[in-house]
Amino acid sequence: MTATVIDGKAFAAKVRGMVGEHVATLKADHGITPGLAVVLVGEDPASQVYVKSKGKMTVEVGMKSVEHRMDADVSEADLLAMIDTLNNDPTIHGILVQLPLPDHLNSDLVINSIDPAKDVDGFHISNVGLLGTGQKAMVPCTPLGSLMMLRDHHGSLSGMNAVVIGRSNIVGKPMAQLLLGDSCTVTIAHSRTKDLAAVVRQADIVVAAVGRAEMVPGDWIKPGATVIDVGINRLDAPEKGEGKTKLVGDVDYASCAAVAGAITPVPGGVGPMTIACLLANTLTACCRANDLAEPTGLTA
Numbered sequence: 075m076t077a078t079v080i081d082g083k084a085f086a087a088k089v090r091g092m093v094g095e096h097v098a099t100l101k102a103d104h105g106i107t108p109g110l111a112v113v114l115v116g117e118d119p120a121s122q123v124y125v126k127s128k129g130k131m132t133v134e135v136g137m138k139s140v141e142h143r144m145d146a147d148v149s150e151a152d153l154l155a156m157i158d159t160l161n162n163d164p165t166i167h168g169i170l171v172q173l174p175l176p177d178h179l180n181s182d183l184v185i186n187s188i189d190p191a192k193d194v195d196g197f198h199i200s201n202v203g204l205l206g207t208g209q210k211a212m213v214p215c216t217p218l219g220s221l222m223m224l225r226d227h228h229g230s231l232s233g234m235n236a237v238v239i240g241r242s243n244i245v246g247k248p249m250a251q252l253l254l255g256d257s258c259t260v261t262i263a264h265s266r267t268k269d270l271a272a273v274v275r276q277a278d279i280v281v282a283a284v285g286r287a288e289m290v291p292g293d294w295i296k297p298g299a300t301v302i303d304v305g306i307n308r309l310d311a312p313e314k315g316e317g318k319t320k321l322v323g324d325v326d327y328a329s330c331a332a333v334a335g336a337i338t339p340v341p342g343g344v345g346p347m348t349i350a351c352l353l354a355n356t357l358t359a360c361c362r363a364n365d366l367a368e369p370t371g372l373t374a
């Protein structure tokens with residue numbers, strides 16, 4: 075079997091198109107422009123690229139984009155003061171603090187200082203609790219994007235066996251909650267799971283979010299299963315030339331694609347959906363703040 079490749083780049087472009095259309099209607103009918111503020115602390119090169127990309131795409135869908143760059147040694151008090159200002163700014167509907175933060179900052183404290191209604195990352199403890207209890211929440215972008223691709227590919231996920239490899243607060247745990255919400259039978263596996271291969275072989279849906287390059291081989295995959303690869307790992311690629319690198323996921327793509335029914339590539343799979351869903355979440359937050367109908371097909 076050769077798997078269908080789920081094209082996250084194309085899907086993300088479609089989602090951004092839907093967001094853009096809804097934003098145009100919000101402006102025309104209500105005079106409202108959704109606003110997203112992104113806070114970047116320090117100079118991590120990858121974070122700088124992601125933040126730049128977020129700003130560009132925010133403007134492309136017609137939203138207001140604000141970027142705040144703070145020095146790597148910024149005090150926690152100054153960062154919290156910045157978030158407080160954004161919490162109280164009526165033109166800002168979404169606030170995101172780019173992760174990871176430098177070690178001297180308490181990420182939990184910082185995230186939990188964001189107004190939960192503006193927490194477009196869905197990382198605030200209130201949103202975690204709302205999602206876990208099946209209530210209306212802001213949903214983390216990477217799991218939301220993965221769910222959208224799964225729904226698009228399968229229609230209903232009801233009754234499917236899903237195995238999520240990885241138990242991070244950002245991907246693994248919310249992904250499991252979302253799959254449960256769509257009536258999957260969900261297993262969360264991790265580095266200490268006994269006989270991980272046997273657990274993964276039971277899955278109709280495998281979500282690999284373990285952060286280890288090419289960890290899942292094709293002989294762990296049930297024939298015909300759908301594989302969502304959340305990993306983004308940069309490896310040296312001397313075969314491409316001196317000093318060159320390449321991106322790989324958490325699954326061994328070639329061997330998994332030979333067995334799976336469908337698979338997301340890296341790059342071009344889940345990654346682009348993360349920013350598309352950030353824009354969708356900002357739109358959702360703006361609609362909720364203004365008591366307007368939420369966009370359909372862009373929420374969990």
Ligand SMILES: Nc1nc2c(c(=O)[nH]1)N[C@@H](CN(C=O)c1ccc(C(=O)N[C@@H](CCC(=O)O)C(=O)O)cc1)CN2
Binds near residue numbers: 124344346347348
């Ligand atoms: N506050 C947050 N911080 C971080 C998040 C997040 O969701 N919220 N996620 C990641 C980084 N990230 C967005 O912030 C992100 C990662 C990857 C991609 C992406 O499109 N990747 C491409 C490859 C890009 C490349 O060539 O390097 C792909 O997979 O095709 C978008 C966003 C950590 N921090």
